[in-house]
Amino acid sequence: MNKLLLIVQREFIAKVRNKSFIVMTFLSPLIFLGMSFLIGYLASINKDEATKIAVYDQGNVLKGSLKSNKETAYTDLSALPFNVAKDTASKSYEGLLFVPKTASVQDLKEKVEYISDESASAEFIFDIEEVVDSILTQDNLQANNLDIAKIEKAKVESSLKLSKYSGDVSLKGINEIKIGLGFLFGYLIMMFIIIYGNFVMRSVIEEKTNRIIEIVISSVKPFQLMMGKIIGNSLAGILQFAIWAIVGISIFLVATTFFGAETAASSMSKANPEAMKLAAQNSGFMTKLPLYLNEFRNLPIATIIISFIFYFIGGYFLYSSLYAAIGAAVDNETDSQQFLLPIIMPLMLGVYIGFFTVANDPHGNIATIFSMIPFTSPIVMLMRIPFGVPVWQIIVSLILLFGTFIAVVWFASKIYRVGILMYGKKPTWKELYKWLKY
Amino acid sequence: MGFIFVTKALSLTLITTKKYVIMNNILEVKNVVKQYGDYTALNAVSLNVPEGSIYGLLGPNGAGKTSLIRIINQITLPDAGEIILNGEKLNPNHISMIGYMPEERGLYKSMKVGEQCLYLAQLKGMSKQEAKKQLKYWFEKFEISTWWDKKLQELSKGMAQKVQFIVTVLHNPKLLILDEPFSGFDPVNANLIKDEIIELNKNGTSIIFSTHRMESVEEMCDYIALIHKSNKLIEGKLEDVKREYRTNTFQVGVMTQNIEGLMYQLTQKFTIGQTDFKSLNDDLKLEVQLGNHTTNDLLSVLTQNGQVTHFAEKIPSVNDIFIQTVSK
Numbered sequence: 001m002n003k004l005l006l007i008v009q010r011e012f013i014a015k016v017r018n019k020s021f022i023v024m025t026f027l028s029p030l031i032f033l034g035m036s037f038l039i040g041y042l043a044s045i046n047k048d049e050a051t052k053i054a055v056y057d058q059g060n061v062l063k064g065s066l067k068s069n070k071e072t073a074y075t076d077l078s079a080l081p082f083n084v085a086k087d088t089a090s091k092s093y094e095g096l097l098f099v100p101k102t103a104s105v106q107d108l109k110e111k112v113e114y115i116s117d118e119s120a121s122a123e124f125i126f127d128i129e130e131v132v133d134s135i136l137t138q139d140n141l142q143a144n145n146l147d148i149a150k151i152e153k154a155k156v157e158s159s160l161k162l163s164k165y166s167g168d169v170s171l172k173g174i175n176e177i178k179i180g181l182g183f184l185f186g187y188l189i190m191m192f193i194i195i196y197g198n199f200v201m202r203s204v205i206e207e208k209t210n211r212i213i214e215i216v217i218s219s220v221k222p223f224q225l226m227m228g229k230i231i232g233n234s235l236a237g238i239l240q241f242a243i244w245a246i247v248g249i250s251i252f253l254v255a256t257t258f259f260g261a262e263t264a265a266s267s268m269s270k271a272n273p274e275a276m277k278l279a280a281q282n283s284g285f286m287t288k289l290p291l292y293l294n295e296f297r298n299l300p301i302a303t304i305i306i307s308f309i310f311y312f313i314g315g316y317f318l319y320s321s322l323y324a325a326i327g328a329a330v331d332n333e334t335d336s337q338q339f340l341l342p343i344i345m346p347l348m349l350g351v352y353i354g355f356f357t358v359a360n361d362p363h364g365n366i367a368t369i370f371s372m373i374p375f376t377s378p379i380v381m382l383m384r385i386p387f388g389v390p391v392w393q394i395i396v397s398l399i400l401l402f403g404t405f406i407a408v409v410w411f412a413s414k415i416y417r418v419g420i421l422m423y424g425k426k427p428t429w430k431e432l433y434k435w436l437k438y
Numbered sequence: 439m440g441f442i443f444v445t446k447a448l449s450l451t452l453i454t455t456k457k458y459v460i461m462n463n464i465l466e467v468k469n470v471v472k473q474y475g476d477y478t479a480l481n482a483v484s485l486n487v488p489e490g491s492i493y494g495l496l497g498p499n500g501a502g503k504t505s506l507i508r509i510i511n512q513i514t515l516p517d518a519g520e521i522i523l524n525g526e527k528l529n530p531n532h533i534s535m536i537g538y539m540p541e542e543r544g545l546y547k548s549m550k551v552g553e554q555c556l557y558l559a560q561l562k563g564m565s566k567q568e569a570k571k572q573l574k575y576w577f578e579k580f581e582i583s584t585w586w587d588k589k590l591q592e593l594s595k596g597m598a599q600k601v602q603f604i605v606t607v608l609h610n611p612k613l614l615i616l617d618e619p620f621s622g623f624d625p626v627n628a629n630l631i632k633d634e635i636i637e638l639n640k641n642g643t644s645i646i647f648s649t650h651r652m653e654s655v656e657e658m659c660d661y662i663a664l665i666h667k668s669n670k671l672i673e674g675k676l677e678d679v680k681r682e683y684r685t686n687t688f689q690v691g692v693m694t695q696n697i698e699g700l701m702y703q704l705t706q707k708f709t710i711g712q713t714d715f716k717s718l719n720d721d722l723k724l725e726v727q728l729g730n731h732t733t734n735d736l737l738s739v740l741t742q743n744g745q746v747t748h749f750a751e752k753i754p755s756v757n758d759i760f761i762q763t764v765s766k
Contacts, residue, residue, distance in 0.1 A: 206546075210544040211542045211543050212544045215539075215540060215545075215558065218511040218536070219558070421513070437475065
């Protein structure tokens with residue numbers, strides 16, 4: 001055990017002292033920030049140029065219902081003869097919205113036409129349809145002699161109260177938080193496995209190419225060396241993540257205290273209906289914030305954190321021992337590609353299944369099955385846990401994960417043991433299988 | 439056979455003290471078998487390495503030397519057979535007793551020399567303080583104390599070799615196993631290392647050399663074993679093996695007026711061959727195989743016909759024995 005500690009220590013120090021590690025640790029938050037600013041900036045430029053849409057309202061039914069905003073600018077060309085308007089629109093507008101003159105307004109139901117060579121965005125179509133709908137509805141109401149004002153007044157917007165058998169109140173928006181939280185953890189595990197698994201592999205290859213490996217394993221068991229590498233590298237990784245988390249949180253805190261109030265105010269002042277609506281939603285969110293926080297507190301935080309730790313350890317060790325075996329089997333990184341594919345596949349599968357099935361139905365069959373399969377469970381189960389997973393499922397999944405982990409480590413250490421002493425040839429799958437029996 | 443000689447020596451010591459017999463061999467390899475899939479790398483190989491000896495483990499490439507050495511170093515396990523080191527069955531505690539310099543050797547390129555040596559010494563079971571003390575001794579001995587904080591990649595190849603050797607012997611191993619020790623060493627370093635090995639041996643370290651370079655064996659080893667195609671073919675004291683392989687051939691040099699007469703008389707009794715030893719004043723230089731005659735028979739023929747200036751038994755070189763056995 002003492003030797004394992006020595007190896008862990010050396011691997012950790014070697015990794016942490018590495019220039020690329022230091023640079024990556026301090027540069028990547030900066031790169032990340034820079035990228036977000038760049039994206040934000042580009043998006044803001046993009047918004048400045050509103051899509052120009054020409055409107056030809058023959059019967060003057062719209063009566064200013066279409067309001068230009070940041071995204072779209074409507075220009076009324078109804079004064080021109082239709083052909084001229086169409087010609088102008090085709091030349092200098094994105095498209096032409098044609099509202100024909102009909103005998104009855106109700107005839108417009110399926111006659112409003114949008115002419116453009118560019119396909120219209122779903123949002124735009126929805127907006128236009130909404131405007132037309134409301135005009136036609138109002139017309140219908142008037143035709144039936146109903147008092148629109150009274151009807152508007154009579155309208156009620158209800159809200160479904162969600163609660164659990166325990167009596168706790170749930171919030172609807174909390175689902176997004178749950179999805180976000182689950183994905184964050186699942187994604188974090190995947191990234192960590194890929195990045196640090198690769199580091200483990202590189203470290204193994206380095207010992208092989210330096211030809212020090214035989215000297216080391218004449219002093220320690222190959223298994224100890226492998227585990228030492230895996231643990232040492234993961235500790236370096238955890239340190240890196242910790243630094244990022246601290247930097248991230250402090251930047252977030254600084255940013256919100258300095259700029260938070262200002263941006264909120266500015267968005268309010270440039271009031272247009274859309275922004276107002278958004279602001280209203282925001283203020284609604286603000287009033288609900290304590291509720292959200294409460295709900296957040298009601299999330300199985302302890303379960304999430306404890307299972308994150310277990311799935312993190314299980315998943316990372318499972319995969320990084322495979323990375324170590326691959327490193328041992330090959331002489332250089334280029335040769336490793338063919339063996340890496342089967343490792344990355346289940347990871348990607350886990351993430352995709354998480355994105356597509358867990359979000360829709362966190363307790364559906366697919367999500368449940370893949371949260372049991374050890375190669376995907378660290379990702380899929382973590383995505384499910386915020387939605388509340390029965391404890392027995394977590395336990396079964398963890399038993400499967402750690403059982404497989406032990407089997408895989410055994411299997412990997414066999415390949416590792418043989419591979420580290422093999423030089424000069426690129427092994428085939430068949431040879432790897434043979435090594436298991438040595 | 440030399441083998442008989444060894445048993446005799448053993449039975450002699452057996453009478454004196456029993457403990458001595460056990461301690462007599464630093465390493466005993468008993469019927470060790472190692473297979474890789476269908477390929478047999480070691481076929482029931484047995485070896486006895488006497489304590490305090492320099493033991494040459496010879497064999498062509500692929501004979502199984504490295505497989506055996508890896509088993510002794512507990513890098514791999516034998517499929518059958520057992521290894522006795524220092525009187526005990528091989529166990530993890532033995533790691534600190536063995537110093538191993540593999541054929542494929544190197545060090546961490548981006549690690550500092552001193553830290554690297556400390557790390558490897560600690561892996562061998564030394565405490566940090568002890569390792570530091572020993573390192574100081576060796577660094578001063580090799581006059582490389584200034585390299586402590588240098589990274590290995592800043593050193594030349596020759597410099598790195600010195601560090602490599604220090605790493606091997608730092609923990610004062612009782613048994614030193616050197617696989618092709620001089621390959622890759624420049625002549626100056628090779629000599630330096632050779633002297634160190636001999637000094638270590640004088641201080642009681644047993645040494646196993648694995649090599650296919652015969653000159654170094656001839657010069658340094660007192661025991662040899664030959665492994666070929668997974669089997670041990672020869673083992674014993676160097677002189678005994680040589681005695682075993684001698685062909686009763688003598689190299690003679692004679693000053694004579696009567697070359698033809700002498701040649702005639704010699705061919706009657708002996709088998710005669712060409713020779714190539716260096717001499718200044720011989721009229722006739724020959725290699726004579728005695729057959730069932732004695733040296734005196736040969737000498738009498740020679741002295742009757744001239745002045746004997748050179749007379750020496752042709753001792754088979756390890757190289758000869760090696761080639762002879764391997765090509766059999």
